[in-house]
Amino acid sequence: MTRLAVPKTYKLYIGGKFPRSESGRVYEIRSHGGDFLANAAQASRKDARDAVVAARSALGGWAGATAYNRGQVLYRIAELLEGRRVQFIDEIVQTEGVTPAAASAQVDEAIDRWVWYAGWADKYVQVAGNANPVSGPYFNISVPEPTGVVAIIAPQSGGSLLGLVSAVAPALVAGNTVVVIANEKMPLSAVSLGEVLATSDVPGGVVNILTGSPAEMAPWLASHADVNAIDLVGAGELDWVHLQIDAAETLTRVLQPENGPDAASPSLARIVAFTETKTIWHTKGLI
Amino acid sequence: MTSSQLAMAQLNTGERALALLGGEATDANLRRYLHGIPGIDAVGLEQRAADLGSRSVKTSSKKWALDKIISLIDLTTLEGADTPGKVRSLVGKALTPDAGDPACPRVAAVCVYGDLVPVAVEALGSAHAAGSDVGINVAAVATAFPSGRASLAVKLADVGDAVRAGADEIDMVIDRGAFLSGRFGQVYDEIVAVKEACRRVDGSYAHLKVILETGELNTYDNVRRASWLAILAGGDFIKTSTGKMAPAATLPVTLSMLEVVRDWKRLTGARVGVKPAGGIRTSKDAIKYVVTVAETVGEEWLTPSLFRFGASSLLNDVLMQRQKMTTGHYSGPDYVTID
Numbered sequence: 001m002t003r004l005a006v007p008k009t010y011k012l013y014i015g016g017k018f019p020r021s022e023s024g025r026v027y028e029i030r031s032h033g034g035d036f037l038a039n040a041a042q043a044s045r046k047d048a049r050d051a052v053v054a055a056r057s058a059l060g061g062w063a064g065a066t067a068y069n070r071g072q073v074l075y076r077i078a079e080l081l082e083g084r085r086v087q088f089i090d091e092i093v094q095t096e097g098v099t100p101a102a103a104s105a106q107v108d109e110a111i112d113r114w115v116w117y118a119g120w121a122d123k124y125v126q127v128a129g130n131a132n133p134v135s136g137p138y139f140n141i142s143v144p145e146p147t148g149v150v151a152i153i154a155p156q157s158g159g160s161l162l163g164l165v166s167a168v169a170p171a172l173v174a175g176n177t178v179v180v181i182a183n184e185k186m187p188l189s190a191v192s193l194g195e196v197l198a199t200s201d202v203p204g205g206v207v208n209i210l211t212g213s214p215a216e217m218a219p220w221l222a223s224h225a226d227v228n229a230i231d232l233v234g235a236g237e238l239d240w241v242h243l244q245i246d247a248a249e250t251l252t253r254v255l256q257p258e259n260g261p262d263a264a265s266p267s268l269a270r271i272v273a274f275t276e277t278k279t280i281w282h283t284k285g286l287i
Numbered sequence: 288m289t290s291s292q293l294a295m296a297q298l299n300t301g302e303r304a305l306a307l308l309g310g311e312a313t314d315a316n317l318r319r320y321l322h323g324i325p326g327i328d329a330v331g332l333e334q335r336a337a338d339l340g341s342r343s344v345k346t347s348s349k350k351w352a353l354d355k356i357i358s359l360i361d362l363t364t365l366e367g368a369d370t371p372g373k374v375r376s377l378v379g380k381a382l383t384p385d386a387g388d389p390a391c392p393r394v395a396a397v398c399v400y401g402d403l404v405p406v407a408v409e410a411l412g413s414a415h416a417a418g419s420d421v422g423i424n425v426a427a428v429a430t431a432f433p434s435g436r437a438s439l440a441v442k443l444a445d446v447g448d449a450v451r452a453g454a455d456e457i458d459m460v461i462d463r464g465a466f467l468s469g470r471f472g473q474v475y476d477e478i479v480a481v482k483e484a485c486r487r488v489d490g491s492y493a494h495l496k497v498i499l500e501t502g503e504l505n506t507y508d509n510v511r512r513a514s515w516l517a518i519l520a521g522g523d524f525i526k527t528s529t530g531k532m533a534p535a536a537t538l539p540v541t542l543s544m545l546e547v548v549r550d551w552k553r554l555t556g557a558r559v560g561v562k563p564a565g566g567i568r569t570s571k572d573a574i575k576y577v578v579t580v581a582e583t584v585g586e587e588w589l590t591p592s593l594f595r596f597g598a599s600s601l602l603n604d605v606l607m608q609r610q611k612m613t614t615g616h617y618s619g620p621d622y623v624t625i626d
Contacts, residue, residue, distance in 0.1 A: 220617065225621065225622055
């Protein structure tokens, strides 16, 4: 007797839960060879709105956690990813049509990237912050603080897992919460990453993953008054100039699109891009 | 109006209760009457409420609903930490809910503790309705709110204070302990006495809202009985909850109270108001209530004299939705006040 395969339903990841799209829509995900793989939820602007609400309510807890704790939580994601590498390799081979060796290398690199960014959590402030020289008996200190809710259009080409991780991880380091639109054609590893995040120590709502059309959702996120920054790294194919203009209306910080294999390559600049510098003075002990 | 309604309309509250109860408002007569009311099909009620909550209200209808909701809000602050400054800023918000849009309607009333009524009245100034149809009312919670655990004399003094200070509306709580132990006569007498304490020196009355605190009444049947009791005793409004305990207002409970109000209108021709309070935080929820009112008692009830929302955080959500409809992009909490 043959056994009927049980295909997985790929849903969204919003506020620590896995809802279907509010619109009820799905779209077909096909393998590199054109075979049907799965139906993924096609998120609407209202799912994006719900994701921003979830991200906003998670911000206090995540930004308020100690830097050391955030580093531990991010490192824990790498640990869990390591345990599920077979699943990710399988999905990457199917959707991207690469060799298992190349897929394995991509998963390795994604895991290493989590570790690299996790390490920065309790260190970037020392590098990006400063004790400013003043001509008086007091301190003047500049410290970077998370900017808030960051919307991200994940890279739409290149490695589907690595691209997502490269865009999401740096925004999390400083304590921002994230709403990310995954790779439209290859979203399977993004949803599976959501499952990893849900079972790790990342509080619900800190990362929210939407699958579907960036062209449909990006304008709503760019003009959303409760989004503090938007990373257009994967928006090269969209009308991103208009997205920038919309974002400027509500003083949203913008990162421009990047193309090619080096898109969103690991850098301290990506961490600092999503921070605001607070400068304060403090009295010196005059003993 | 039918002939029986006409006959009822000519009676005053006390005579009407006497006629309906077939005798004095004693425990026994009230019990016979209230327990004679048909029971509620809880599953049917919840199903009906869920059904009414599933209507899709979009574009111009939604815009109308949002403006209507704002004009029906009793903007409330009932914290132990309330200060005159807090009340003044509440009044400011009641007068100008959205500083970015002068077309935004004002709320129906501000609701505060009795001792802060003078502050609210002074802050409202010429915008205070004070018995007229235009302007903003001042509502005060009284009768040892929220528990209602005080002697009748204390409760009446509480009410008298608020009315003398200029409150247009009094939100009283019923004695849930007495109600649940079957002392309906005591609850009835208390409402009658409080109503009398709402009388102003010029002979007019402050509007009386009777809070049933449905979260403590346990069953829909009790909610229906308490609603009848409050209306029989002369309440101008029946209100679900104090907002101090969960569950506060729910859609099924409000639906059952609206049904009582509808039946009372059929029986006597008189209109009684309904005020769900507590737990209504989103525009989406509030729109469900608007639909339920329109479908149960009719759209004529969607006026501040017959329907109110007791809410504080609801207003911000409605304003954000309203901004979304005017500007075309999603708004955020940075664009409304911090309460």
